[in-house]
Amino acid sequence: MSPYVQWGIFLITVPNLIVIIVMLLVFAAALFIALPRDQETDGDAQ
Amino acid sequence: MSQNWTKSTREWLGKRLPASQFLPDKQPTYVRSAVYLFGALTIASLALVIATGTILALFGPQWWHLNAVGHFFNSLHLWSVEALFFFMVLHLWGMFFQGAWRDGRARTWMTGVIAFAVSIVAAFTGYLSQSNLDSQWIAVSAKDAMNSIGIGGLFNVLNFGQMYTFHIYLLPLIVSGLVGLHIVLVRLRGVVRPYPAKGETPAPYRPKMTQEEYYRGIKMAPYDLLRELAVMGAIALVLVLVTASIFSSPDDKPLTMQGVAQSDPAGFVAVSLSELAGDSVIAQYGPPYNTSDGSVQSVGPISPQKIAGVSVPVDTAQAYVLAPLGTVKDTAVTTAVETYSKASADQQTAWTDAYGKAVGAADGTLDEHGQLKVAAGDYGPLPVMFGSLLDIARSGALDGILLTDGKFYQTDYTKPLLFLSEKALPDRAQELHLLGNQWGMMNETGSYPGQAWLWLYTFWYQVPVSPFNGPNADIAVWLTMAVLTAALILLPYIPGLNQLPRIVRVYRLIWRHHYQEMSQ
Numbered sequence: 073m074s075p076y077v078q079w080g081i082f083l084i085t086v087p088n089l090i091v092i093i094v095m096l097l098v099f100a101a102a103l104f105i106a107l108p109r110d111q112e113t114d115g116d117a118q
Numbered sequence: 119m120s121q122n123w124t125k126s127t128r129e130w131l132g133k134r135l136p137a138s139q140f141l142p143d144k145q146p147t148y149v150r151s152a153v154y155l156f157g158a159l160t161i162a163s164l165a166l167v168i169a170t171g172t173i174l175a176l177f178g179p180q181w182w183h184l185n186a187v188g189h190f191f192n193s194l195h196l197w198s199v200e201a202l203f204f205f206m207v208l209h210l211w212g213m214f215f216q217g218a219w220r221d222g223r224a225r226t227w228m229t230g231v232i233a234f235a236v237s238i239v240a241a242f243t244g245y246l247s248q249s250n251l252d253s254q255w256i257a258v259s260a261k262d263a264m265n266s267i268g269i270g271g272l273f274n275v276l277n278f279g280q281m282y283t284f285h286i287y288l289l290p291l292i293v294s295g296l297v298g299l300h301i302v303l304v305r306l307r308g309v310v311r312p313y314p315a316k317g318e319t320p321a322p323y324r325p326k327m328t329q330e331e332y333y334r335g336i337k338m339a340p341y342d343l344l345r346e347l348a349v350m351g352a353i354a355l356v357l358v359l360v361t362a363s364i365f366s367s368p369d370d371k372p373l374t375m376q377g378v379a380q381s382d383p384a385g386f387v388a389v390s391l392s393e394l395a396g397d398s399v400i401a402q403y404g405p406p407y408n409t410s411d412g413s414v415q416s417v418g419p420i421s422p423q424k425i426a427g428v429s430v431p432v433d434t435a436q437a438y439v440l441a442p443l444g445t446v447k448d449t450a451v452t453t454a455v456e457t458y459s460k461a462s463a464d465q466q467t468a469w470t471d472a473y474g475k476a477v478g479a480a481d482g483t484l485d486e487h488g489q490l491k492v493a494a495g496d497y498g499p500l501p502v503m504f505g506s507l508l509d510i511a512r513s514g515a516l517d518g519i520l521l522t523d524g525k526f527y528q529t530d531y532t533k534p535l536l537f538l539s540e541k542a543l544p545d546r547a548q549e550l551h552l553l554g555n556q557w558g559m560m561n562e563t564g565s566y567p568g569q570a571w572l573w574l575y576t577f578w579y580q581v582p583v584s585p586f587n588g589p590n591a592d593i594a595v596w597l598t599m600a601v602l603t604a605a606l607i608l609l610p611y612i613p614g615l616n617q618l619p620r621i622v623r624v625y626r627l628i629w630r631h632h633y634q635e636m637s638q
Contacts, residue, residue, distance in 0.1 A: 074551055074565050081580040085551070087567040091204070099208050103627040105152035109339050 139329055140305050145341040146333060148312050148632035153216075156209035157304075158347050162354035163202035164297060168290060170195040171244075175286045179249050183369065192248075192369070193362035199241055201358055203571045206234055215624035218310050219610035221323045221332070226303040231607045233296035238571060240289035245569065246281040251370035252563055253278075255547050257531075258539035259554070266415040266592035268422030271406040271429025276536065279529025308332060312629040313620055315636050368564040370550075375520065375534055378542040379511030384482040386511060387490050387504050389540045391477060393434035395470040400536045401434040407536070408432065415593040422593070430532055437533050442510050442519045443503060451506045454499035461498065469498040488512070554579050575599055 074085040084092075173191050174182055181188035210230070219227035245256050257275045264270040274280055308329045314320045323332070379386040392398035402412030406429040414423050443455050458466065476492035483491050489505030510516045520537070521528040535543075547553055550563050554576070562568035578586050578595040585594035610616055619625055626633065 074562070076551060081577070081582065083580050084573070085568070087562070087565055088570040088573070091200070091567040091570045092573070095204060095208060098204075099153070099211055102152040102156070102208070102212075103624070106150045106631060107152060107154070109147065109150065 135302065135306055139308070140302075142305070142308075142343055143341055144338040146309065146311075147337040147339045147635075148629050149309055149339075149341075150631045151628045153208075153212040153628050154309070155346070155350060156205050156212050158350035159205040159354055160202065160209050161297070161301070161347065162351040163198055163205055163358075164293075165351065166198040166354055166358055167195065167202050168294070170198050171286065171290070183249070189367070189369065190362065193365070193367035194358055195244075196367040197358045197361040197365070198354075199244065200361070200567060201354055202237070203241070205354075206237065207571065210234060212628070214609075215619050215622065216310060216628060217313065217616070217619040217625070219616065220310050221307075222325055222327070223303075223307050223310055224610035226300065226307060227610055228607050229296055229300040229303060231603075231609075233293060233300055235603055235607075236289065236293050236296060238569075240285065240293055241569065241571075243281045243285035243289060246275055247278065247285045248369070249278060249372065250368070250563075251372050251546065251550075252368060254372050254535060254538065255543055255552050257281075258535055258543055261539075262413065262415075263592040263596060265406060265413070265423055266590075267596050268405075268426030270423075271426060274406075274430060274530075274532060276532040277530045282529070311336070312632050313625055315633050318636065365566070368562050368566050370563045373538055373542050373546060374514070375511050375516045375537065376514040378538065379508055379516070382482065382542070383484060383490055383508055383512075384477055384480045385541050385545075387480075387508060388474065388477045389537065389542075390438055390504060390507055391470060391474050391500070392540070393438040393537070394440075395467070395474070396435060398434060398540055400432065400540060406430045408434075415590045417590065417593055417597065432533060432536060437520070438537055439503070439507060442516055443506055445515075445519060446506055446510070448506065450502055454502040454506075457499040458503060465498070469496070469500050473497040473500045473504075484508075574602070 074087055076083060076085040077089065078084075170191055174188075174195055177185075177188060177191075182192040183189070213227065213230065242256075242260075246253050246260075260275045261270060264273055264275055273284075306329075311321060311332075321335075375386075389398065393401060396402070399412065400407060402410045404411045404414040405423050405427055408431065409428060411424075414421055416423070440455065440459075443451055446452070458469070461469070472495050473492070476495055476497065477490065480490055480492045485491050487505060488509055489501060490508065492501070507516075510519070517534065520533040521531070523530065544553070552563070575595065578598055579591060581587065585591060588594075605612065605615070
């Protein structure tokens with residue numbers, strides 16, 4: 073039985089709330105993580 | 119066009135989608151943010167969903183309910199689905215903040231959003247196919263929404279066989295096709311350029327530009343698409359294995375007519391009596407079950423539910439009482455049914471009213487004949503009829519009778535689920551915090567996340583103003599979500615909304631290395 077929380081019309085179970093919070097955290101973290109890059113090459117795509 | 123279809127198709131593909139674009143080994147240097155990985159993680163999760171779902175389909179429901187290995191694969195499938203939506207939503211956010219529909223990429227955006235919407239339907243049919251308590255509750259809750267827009271007969275959420283077919287065949291095919299098309303469009307167009315920096319002249323764009331032309335002058339860096347997919351696949355696999363191993367998956371036993379009759383005989387008789395009297399919720403529901411109008415919804419004068427008509431007919435008195443009693447080879451029961459059937463409507467009402475009050479006051483104990491103990495009164499033949507019906511239900515026979523439609527294989531649970539929706543399922547759902555005012559449809563039994571991606575759909579039911587909390591709530595929520603979904607799909611073409619990413623400026627973080635390099 074999932075506990076749930078309510079703030080006015082916002083009503084959500086705790087497990088779903090955790091998932092949404094984790095999504096926001098992962099997205100925020102991804103904004104600040106840069107992928108490793110080797111050397112760059114000037115010029116055109118192909 | 120050449121008369122040789124094969125040659126012209128090969129030439130068209132070679133021109134529109136050369137191998138260097140389909141399997142690129144370079145990409146623009148502005149692709150540096152980890153936000154770009156969510157697309158690959160979504161594809162990896164989808165592959166896991168399909169793989170685990172295929173194994174579940176091969177072995178069937180008994181396997182995933184009764185076998186430990188089967189249940190583990192059920193857990194893998196559930197957590198793959200959670201991973202799929204988790205990453206798909208993050209991918210959607212990432213593409214939104216990049217304004218990824220710019221420069222001729224509207225179709226790429228639209229196929230992605232449509233794939234997301236169809237995935238929700240696919241996941242929904244999956245929840246209905248679990249064949250456990252969750253499935254039952256989701257089905258009886260969702261039927262009103264489907265019925266309100268007139269598709270309840272065509273897409274009958276109470277029909278396990280139909281939902282299972284949708285889930286394992288039709289919808290995966292559509293989702294896979296849409297995702298495939300989305301990927302082809304992504305490869306065809308390449309990733310969108312960053313928004314121009316302050317003072318920077320926007321790079322020219324014209325329709326039908328080749329990728330080479332689009333990226334001209336942009337620095338490129340080595341890239342290994344297949345290695346990225348493999349690494350993301352490994353990450354998704356580990357994530358799903360770990361979550362499935364630690365958290366498993368919910369599998370509460372479904373309710374049965376037998377179980378309800380045994381645990382709550384007074385409740386069972388009360389509901390059965392209302393089905394016979396024709397004053398139950400289902401008896402007065404309306405289309406697609408009957409011609410009443412107790413649960414008919416409409417928008418102004420238009421009711422899609424009425425227009426669709428009765429397509430899943432359920433005569434409650436016949437289905438739940440008279441037909442089951444017709445299977446009993448007992449003269450007393452046969453005579454009781456005959457007496458009731460031949461009585462006047464007023465007499466029938468007098469009996470059912472009096473017996474209904476007596477059953478309502480009963481404490482649920484049974485006498486030595488297995489009949490419900492009620493206060494003495496003039497109930498006509500009803501005590502004999504409902505004593506027998508209770509016997510049938512408590513033996514388990516009624517579960518079979520309600521599935522029987524003259525064929526050997528039975529997969530349509532419409533009748534038993536409609537009966538259980540009257541009292542037993544809402545009672546159980548309330549105990550488990552599954553009601554709408556307890557965050558209903560997106561909830562799961564146990565402490566599991568449910569369908570969090572339905573939050574916006576379920577949110578509207580909490581808005582305390584008409585029409586969202588009135589008798590036409592379902593159709594109002596449907597229409598609201600249809601408009602919002604259409605807006606999301608058509609976002610690239612909606613003035614103002616398609617400029618939102620430029621205003622919120624999250625893209626500055628996604629492409630910060632690019633802007634830093636430009637400022638140097």
